[in-house]
Amino acid sequence: MTNTPDAPRRVPVLIVGGGPVGLTTALELAHHGVASLIVEPRVDVEHSRPRAKTTSARTMELYRRTGAAAEIRRRAAIPVEWSSEVRFCTTATGREITRLSGVLGLDLQDSNLTAEAAQQVTQPVVEEALRALLQQRPESTLELGSRVIDVNLDGDLPFVRIENVDGVLSTVTCDYLVGADGSRSVVRAALGAHYVGAAAGRPNVNITFRSEQLGALLPEGGAIHHWVLNPSFPGVLGPLSLDGLWWAIATGTETIEDDDEAAALVRGLAGADIDVEVLATDPWQARMLLSDSYGSDRTYLVGDAAHQNPPWGGHGFNTGVGDAVNLAWKIAAVVQGWAPAELLDSYEAERRPVAQQTIDLAGENMRALSIDLTSPELIDDGPEGDQARSAAALSIKQVKHAEFYSLGLVLGYGYGPDSSHQAPTSGEYYPVVAAGNRLPHSRSTGGESIFDSLGREFTVLGGDGRWAAAAARRGVPLVIGDPVDDRVVLVRPDQHIAWAGPASDDPDTVLDSALRGFGPPTS
Ligand SMILES: Cc1cc2nc3c(=O)[nH]c(=O)nc-3n(C[C@H](O)[C@H](O)[C@H](O)COP(=O)(O)OP(=O)(O)OC[C@H]3O[C@@H](n4cnc5c(N)ncnc54)[C@H](O)[C@@H]3O)c2cc1C
Structure with a gap:
């Protein structure tokens, strides 16, 4: 990479955004021997809002090629052997309605089907693992604390302006520009591309919390999700670690006033008067959006910049990893001169239909949330309740199958x-x-x-x-x-x-x- 005070820096590939997909793009490019500059505003990764927790078997297989799979498993707070079970219950400490085993590809260790099992691990831990690997790669330059403020695609090469953490401006030109800058992508805007689709409604609030008491009150053997089908407190909770860190989703809740309300929701989901220290709350709505273009010529979109799907089933960032792998080898082949530039046209043709399939599946998954599966009879202590829970157990195995067994x-x-x-x-x-x-x-x-x-x-x-x-x-x-x-x-x-x-x-x-x-x- 070159730089003079008078001329823009020139890099082979500039990646706008160092979320999980931008970082993966850089690691993949390095794997193929191509240098890149990654520009990311966040200096530190924030752990209190974990977002993705399921890294799929396919992502782990792809990460195996760069050493990222081993690094992620080493850093994950919950070993993959710990559990591949999901429980459905009246409250986390209440009656169990049913459970699903071998979910999300977590049971595929040493399987013939895959090189790697999936891994439960939070998105910030994945990002830290990827940052650490990139810092060891001579091909990759990670510029943290900087933001791309302007993208110009009118010239022969993409040209961007960057503002660093001290407000100092610089300019960069690149042979290829990758927009990995998430839902409000400046690269998508510069391409003149637009999301097609809509917010999918269905409000939720995420709560990250500490509780020392909760773990001891849950059934032995562990579960990665506890789906609470309680009319008063519909939602899901699960462990982020094995030492008292937890996540919860209150489904159907639009906002939370304060930490006291969040703690009350957690106690409702738990069904017990446990200690709760609220670390973060995050209201969100699912989206089903697909960009009408993935880019062309020298500028391309990957990850959430190109598509967003509801998180149910855990596909969002995993789909972005597929984009990164697909685009990176093609850029490398063209930059290194062993494939025609026309190869890059196949990026959108191959990846956009996969995003559409994923949006369709995740949209289906969203039709059977805790709030939809609950009924007053489920929490009845008498024979009517027993009957309702047996019927619910049968129905859950059908309606939640596609969400938890999606290897297809x-x-x-x-x-x-x-x-x-x-x-x-x-x-x-x-x-x-x-x-x-x-x-x-x-x-x-x-x-x-x-x-x-x-x-x-x-x-x-x-x-x-x-x-x-x-x-x-x-x-x-x-x-x-x-x-x-x-x-x-x-x-x-x-x-x-x-x-x-x-x-x-x-x-x-x-x-x-x-x-x-x-x-x-x-x-
Ligand atoms: C509650 C929830 C649960 C989820 N669970 C899962 C799951 O289990 N599995 C899964 O696969 N997915 C899941 N997802 C989806 C997942 O979080 C996203 O798909 C993922 O973050 C997309 O990664 P990305 O790198 O494309 O975008 P982002 O993570 O949004 O990263 C974009 C990056 O670009 C940077 N940026 C933005 N603007 C600029 C700019 N102008 N210049 C430079 N940088 C910029 C941002 O700082 C950010 O770091 C979940 C999402 C939610 C909300």
């Missing part, structure tokens, strides 16, 4: 015209070797993940010397690996299958097509 979407989304055979809302994941799909995961007899044997860029499984020659002619980094079936399978840097076909097909033609990416799905 998490592992099963694909790219390209033929990708629509996966049915995300069914929850089931069917591993299929087909162009556009994530390479089905497998383990060797020694337990090693097939993903650990893939190259950093392209890998051809079952290919021969013709593939090496075709790749060398284009300067494409390519590793040749063992076959997975009787076809040759070309795997991209993001572990998605570019092509699967007979050994007789021409590697030159296949590679040229893979370097243009996929178009949108046909149905």
Whole structure:
């Protein structure tokens, strides 16, 4: 990166916003050997408003490539083995209605389906892990305390003005500009792009609190969520640590006047007169928004800047990680000269349909919140109550299935015209070797993940010397690996299958097509 007092700094990639998705974009670019500057106003990460808590199995698989999965598990306050259960109850300390086991991919340790299980970990901890990893990478410069105040896309290269923590202005030009600046994205505005959709209504208030007594009053064995189906106090609570830090969502609550009201809500959810120290309250409403453009030419949007979905099911930041991985290898391939600039057109064609699927699924999940599942009979102590709770238990297993067993979407989304055979809302994941799909995961007899044997860029499984020659002619980094079936399978840097076909097909033609990416799905 260069800088003189008279000229703007010039960087290969400027990332506006160092939330989880901007940081992931930088780490992915570094993984592919591309330098970036990340501009982020927050000097410190704030722990009292945790937002995302579910890091999906797919995100952890992708993070495994950069060391982020191990770093996140090391920092997580709750080990993945602790629990993969969700309880539904009249209050957290009251009657249990039912429970779901093996939720959210948390039980996938050593599974054949994935290289990594999901992890319950708060968003601030993820951000700190990513910041720490980036600080060790020579390719990445993290400029904290600075904000982009102006984006100009009229020239040959994107041009931005930055204000630092002391109010000093500077300018930067870049080959590529990535807008990872969240819901009020200045990059989206500069692109002239707009969110399409609406706030989804359904007010909620998040409460972060400490309680020393609550943990001892809950059933043994642990649960990551306690869904309280109580007409007076509908909501959810769960642990943020195993030493007395908790989160709660009061569903249907618009605002909270003060900490006393928040503490009363927590005691209502707990069903016990416990000690409560309120650390933060946060009113929020779910949104279902998708940008009408993901960018073009040299400027692209990732994460919440491009899409927002209701948090039920835990997909928001995970979808953004998929964006970051998809965009970063493509920018790297173009910057390094082994793919045509046209490859970047496939970013929107591949990722926007995934965001739409995610918004649809999360919107469905939002139709069955605690407030919808509760009824006065559920808290009746007599036989009528028993009957109501048995009926509710059956219904919960159906209506909450897609929210807690969503591997069909998490592992099963694909790219390209033929990708629509996966049915995300069914929850089931069917591993299929087909162009556009994530390479089905497998383990060797020694337990090693097939993903650990893939190259950093392209890998051809079952290919021969013709593939090496075709790749060398284009300067494409390519590793040749063992076959997975009787076809040759070309795997991209993001572990998605570019092509699967007979050994007789021409590697030159296949590679040229893979370097243009996929178009949108046909149905
Ligand atoms: C209650 C709740 C629970 C959730 N649970 C989950 C979950 O379990 N799993 C999940 O995957 N998602 C979840 N989400 C969604 C998740 O929090 C978001 O999807 C995620 O924060 C998006 O990350 P991002 O980096 O795209 O955007 P953000 O986190 O919004 O980051 C954008 C960054 O850009 C910076 N910025 C803004 N303007 C500028 C500027 N002009 N210049 C420079 N920087 C700028 C901001 O400071 C910020 O750091 C939840 C959300 C909520 C509200």
